[in-house]
Structures are given as structure tokens and as C-alpha cells.
Amino acid sequence: MSMTLLNSITVFVLAVFIGIEIISKVPTMLHTPLMSGTNAIHGIVLVGAMLIAGSADSDLEKALAFVAVVFATINVVGGFLVTDRMLEMFKRKPSKPDSE
Amino acid sequence: MTPPFALSQTAINFTYLVAAVLLIVGIRRLSSPPTARSGNWIAAVGMGIAIFFTFLDEDITSYWLIVVGMAIGTVIGVVSARLVKMTAMPQMVALFNGVGGGAAALIAAAEFHRIAPAAGHLSGDSVGAMLFSALIGSISFSGSLVAFGKLQEVLPGRPITYRGQQVVNALLFAALLVVGVLAGSTEQGIWLVLLLLGALLFGVLLVLPIGGADMPVVISLLNAFTGLAAASAGFVLENTALIIGGTLVGASGTLLTVLMGRAMNRSIANVLFGAFGAAPAGGVAAAASTDGKSYREVTADDTAVMLAYAQRVVVVPGYGLAVAQAQHAVRELADLLEARGVDVKYAIHPVAGRMPGHMNVLLAEAQVPYPQLYDMDDINPEFPRTDVALVIGANDVTNPAARDNPESPLYGMPILNVDQAANVVILKRSMSPGFAGIDNDLFYEANSAMLFGDAKSSVEKLVAAVKAA
Numbered sequence: 001m002s003m004t005l006l007n008s009i010t011v012f013v014l015a016v017f018i019g020i021e022i023i024s025k026v027p028t029m030l031h032t033p034l035m036s037g038t039n040a041i042h043g044i045v046l047v048g049a050m051l052i053a054g055s056a057d058s059d060l061e062k063a064l065a066f067v068a069v070v071f072a073t074i075n076v077v078g079g080f081l082v083t084d085r086m087l088e089m090f091k092r093k094p095s096k097p098d099s100e
Numbered sequence: 101m102t103p104p105f106a107l108s109q110t111a112i113n114f115t116y117l118v119a120a121v122l123l124i125v126g127i128r129r130l131s132s133p134p135t136a137r138s139g140n141w142i143a144a145v146g147m148g149i150a151i152f153f154t155f156l157d158e159d160i161t162s163y164w165l166i167v168v169g170m171a172i173g174t175v176i177g178v179v180s181a182r183l184v185k186m187t188a189m190p191q192m193v194a195l196f197n198g199v200g201g202g203a204a205a206l207i208a209a210a211e212f213h214r215i216a217p218a219a220g221h222l223s224g225d226s227v228g229a230m231l232f233s234a235l236i237g238s239i240s241f242s243g244s245l246v247a248f249g250k251l252q253e254v255l256p257g258r259p260i261t262y263r264g265q266q267v268v269n270a271l272l273f274a275a276l277l278v279v280g281v282l283a284g285s286t287e288q289g290i291w292l293v294l295l296l297l298g299a300l301l302f303g304v305l306l307v308l309p310i311g312g313a314d315m316p317v318v319i320s321l322l323n324a325f326t327g328l329a330a331a332s333a334g335f336v337l338e339n340t341a342l343i344i345g346g347t348l349v350g351a352s353g354t355l356l357t358v359l360m361g362r363a364m365n366r367s368i369a370n371v372l373f374g375a376f377g378a379a380p381a382g383g384v385a386a387a388a389s390t391d392g393k394s395y396r397e398v399t400a401d402d403t404a405v406m407l408a409y410a411q412r413v414v415v416v417p418g419y420g421l422a423v424a425q426a427q428h429a430v431r432e433l434a435d436l437l438e439a440r441g442v443d444v445k446y447a448i449h450p451v452a453g454r455m456p457g458h459m460n461v462l463l464a465e466a467q468v469p470y471p472q473l474y475d476m477d478d479i480n481p482e483f484p485r486t487d488v489a490l491v492i493g494a495n496d497v498t499n500p501a502a503r504d505n506p507e508s509p510l511y512g513m514p515i516l517n518v519d520q521a522a523n524v525v526i527l528k529r530s531m532s533p534g535f536a537g538i539d540n541d542l543f544y545e546a547n548s549a550m551l552f553g554d555a556k557s558s559v560e561k562l563v564a565a566v567k568a569a
Contacts, residue, residue, distance in 0.1 A: 001225070002225055004225070004338055005225045005335075008334070008335050008338065008340075008343055011340055011343050011344060011347075012331060012335075012343055012347050015331075015343065015344045015347035015348055015351065016347055016350070016351045017351075018124055018348065018351070019127075019347060019348040019349070019350065019351025019352040019353075019355070020351050020352065020354075020355050022124060022127050022128040022131065022348075022352065023127065023128075023130075023131050023352045023355055023356060024355065025131065026131045026356070026359065027133065028363060028450045028457055028475070029133065029457045029460040030130070030131060030132075030133060030136060030457055031356065031359065031360060031363075031457040032189065032190075032193075032316075032457040032458050032461060033130065033136060033140075033457065033461070034127075034130050034131060034136075034352075034356060035193060035316075035319070035320050035323055035353070035356055036189070036193045036196075037126070037127065037130045037139070037140050037143060038127060038130075038323060038327070038348070038349045038352055038353055038356070039193055039196055039197050039200070039323050039326075039349075040140075040143070040144070040147070040196070041123055041126075041127070041143055041147070041327075041345055041348065041349050042197075042200050042323070042326045042327045042329075042330045042345060042346055042349040043147065043196075043200055044123075044147060044150060044330060044341055044342055044345030044346060045200055045203045045204050045207065045326075045329075045330040045333055045342060045345075045346065046151060046170075046203070047150050047151060047154045047339060047341050047342055048203075048204075048207045048330070048333045048334065048336075048337050048339060048342050049169075049203055049206070049207055050151070050154050050155070050160065050166050051154065051157060051159055051160065051337055051339065052207055052210050052211065052214075052337075053162075053165040053166045053169065054157070054159065054160025054161060054162055054163065054165070054166055055159045055160060055161060055162075056162075056165070056210065056214070057214070058213065058214070060210075060213055061210045061213050061214055062165060064206045064207075064209050064210040064213070065165065065206070065207070065210050066165050066168075066169050067169075067202075067203075067206055068169075068202075068203040068206035068207050068210070069165065069166055069169030069170060069173065069203075070169045070170075070172050070173040070176075071173070071199035071200065071202045071203040071206070072173070072199070072200060072203035073169065073170045073172070073173025073174055073176075073177060074173045074176050074177045074180075074196065074199045075177075075196050075197070075199050075200035075203065076147060076151075076173075076177070077173065077174050077177030077178055077181070078176070078177035078178070078180055078181045078192070078195075078196045079177075079181075079193075079196045079200075080140060080141075080143070080144040080147070081177065081178060081181035081182065082181045082184065082189065082192055082193065082196070083130075083140045084137065084140055084141070085181065085182075085186075086186075086189065086461050087136050087137040087140060088137065089186070089461050089462075089464040089465045
């Protein structure tokens, strides 16, 4: 096992503990927004897609990486915006007229 | 060629550390109502930092693919996030989750293709992570699409089952592991393609037998899967931002899945393999029980009088209310009743709607005051003192069989004890069973009455009738 891999595993294990700790007490009301918010966060895979798309040599690799960039961007952008729309609902704005 | 603004790997990794801290703070703030919205933006800023500084990575020599891809993705993301209706949120999250998983699988495939042609070049350190990312990412992708199809009602919401299903799934999964080992050892692209296709099929087969009512738990689980796929892509690329971001979601998503299951009194294994709400194969008289039972129908006018002269009314909103977009009309009705001195409360089942917390979001949209929303545990003791319980488009969460009938597939699920109210009026389109596909005993109780029609028009009729009363 290389040192790099060991470092990666260390980061992984610590992140597992943090991930569990930070959401251990969530009211049911926030389950949906939280799921949506964490959903946006795994869009971080975009960083990986960018690294591959920016250094791809073959056409196949470029095609795969391109689709990956599109997909991951949808995940990030859509994820954060949808979460914000959900959370916006929780804020009271009495002056806002009902529109539907 | 090194781009003009390239930063050193150390500097970029430092910005990833900053991004990771922001993501952690963001998720933490998302877990508490007053800070949730800012938490989402803090996480988004963290994400923005990671993405921006990745542009300056010296490995990136060509930008056009990235820029064009991101532009397309941004347009699709913004448009779909803006246009989606609040009621369709769960399937939107499923789609966003699916494409994330797909991206992780594609990264693995591209890396495999880049390294694999020359045998012996796959390093033992990364090959496992690469294959794991391909496998889990693909499962998450196709599984999320099926979940989307079920919630959007493109696919039937009922569990799709056949004999020997679990054996087939187990064999397929075992075959995938074998293919994975072959892909890793032979370094032949064909095995990776087989792995990807097989994993896509497995994702479909995994979610098909799960009933529509359990989709939130499934989406949450697939969300955790995608997180892990992203983390393993991070192992492949030796990228800390991916490892931390992906793992945080993998871990918190798994816990969230357990919490959601607990709110429904179901274990994850039960959700995945229980084929919950399947056609009554086990002899449980789910659909057959309609025979020989009678229900009472009531008019809007009668209901309005009942409401207007009640002292305590509890509104039980469900998905039917959301679909009919009746939340504004319901608030109007509640305001009218309150003006007449009626005490109005809303009973929110933890899984009302199609995701935990979904109903809170919808009622907040209609500006229903928070203090009127009561959780299941707080409202249940109130039902015996309630004059009228108004069930609007809720079904399975009010089924007394879940409490009283050990043979019911719903048995053990915590419910709202609506049947204990003096009068129960159920607003519903027809006598058809609920999302779980199970008939509701509540409809046949002596103190229950049905008010048929679209939830929104029924409530509007009630509003008009209460005004006249």
C-alpha cells in the first residue's frame, strides 16, 4: 500500500465519522431538504470530471468525460437551487401574495 | 503545455481543504431549521471554490470540453430546478442524484480506458476504487431513473415482482463481482463494459420490486451510493475534494436513510427486499377486503356545517392535497374556521407526502403558520378530543389496520389515530387504495364519511359553504 493511498484512506475514515456526527439530530421536517442538499454535494464529482475532460487524449475518453461534466454540473446546479427553493418555503414572508 | 495561471498541487489542495470545511459547516447548518438556508449556500460556496481552483490545475490543458459541458449542465440544472413543482420535488432529487452517479461511473470508465490499453498499467491501488465507482455509480444512475419513473407515474408505482426475483438479483450481483475481478485482472475494456451494463441492469432490478411509498427511502439510499461512488472516484484520481465530499454524503446519506426508515418503522432490508405493498401474494386480504363493507358519503354542505360548529378540527393533509395544489384553499378554510372560533390544527405524519418533511414544505408554501403544524406524537393524544378530523388526500398514514391488524402489510407503521375523532371526513377522489396499494379500513368505520371529488374543488366548496353557514 502506498503512502498516498493510506492518506486517502485516513481522510475517508475521518470523513465517515464527520458525516455521521453532523446530521445525527435532524428534525423530520428537514429530512427532504437535507437529502436534497447532500445530493447537491456529491456533485463534487464534477471536479473529477473536469480533471479528466481537461486532460483527455482519445476521442472516447473525451466523449465520456464530456458527458460526465454535463451530468455532474446538472447535479451541482440543480441540487443547490432545488434545495434553496425548498428552504425558501420555510421563511415567512407575510407580505407576499398567494400566487398559484 | 502548462496553462498560464496554473497553481501548484499544494496550493490547489489547500483550496480543497477550505472547500471541505465549508461543505461540513454547510451540512451541519442544513440540519437545523433556522440555519438551513444559509447552510445550503455555504456548501454551494465551498463547491464553487473547489470547482474554480480545479480550473487552475496544471493537468488541465484543454478547457473547451469543460466549459461547454458546464454551460449545458448549468442551463439544464437551472431550468429544471426552477420549473419543477413542489409536489414533484422527490423525483427531481432522484434525477439529480442519478446523473451524479452516472458521472462517477463515466469518470471510472474514462480512467480505465486511458490507462488500460497497455496491460499491467493499472495500479493495484486504484483499480479497486475504479471498479467500485463504475459499479455503484451505474447502479445509482439506473436505480434513480426507475425511482423517478415510479414517482412520476411513468412506471407503475406498485412493486413489480416475479418468482425467484431475489435469487435472480443475487446471481446477477455475484456475476457482477466476477466480471469486476476479470476487468481488474485482465485489464480488457470489454469486461468493464459488461460491468457497467450489468450494473445498470442491477439498478433497475433492485428498484422495480420496491413500492412507490418507499421511494423516498430508496432515493436516500441511492444518494448515499452516489456519495460513495464519488468518493471512490476520488481515490482513483487521488483527489481529496472528491474523497471528502463524496464520503460526507455517503455517511450522512446512510444515516439519513436509517432515520427515514425508522420514521416508517421499517428496516432498510425490509424496504429493499420486502416488496412492500405487493399484490396480496401472501394471502393477506389487502384488496379483497372491499367486499361486503359499506361506507357513508357526505356532501360538502353537511361537512361545512359540521366544521363550522365544531370546537376542535384537525386537518390531516396528504399527498392528494399536494397533487391537487389544495394547500392554499385549505389555509383559507382554516382561516375562516378560526375566525368563527374553531381551533384548527394540522397533523403531520413524518412521511406524509412522498418524502419525510415534504408536507411541511408544501404547507409552508401556502403560508400556514408553523405553530399550527403538529407532529404525529404531539397530535395523536388530541384525536379523542377532536370533533372533526378532515383527512385531505392522506390514506395509508391513517389506516387503523397498521395499529390493529397484525396481518396487514402496514402493521407496525406508526399512524395518525384519526379514527378516534368523533367525526372523520375523508376527502378523496374515489375508493381506490393508497400509494402502498392497500385498502384503508378507516373508510368503513361508523364515524367516517367520504366526500368525493378533487381535493382542491372539494375544499373550495367547503370554503363557500362555511361562509354561508
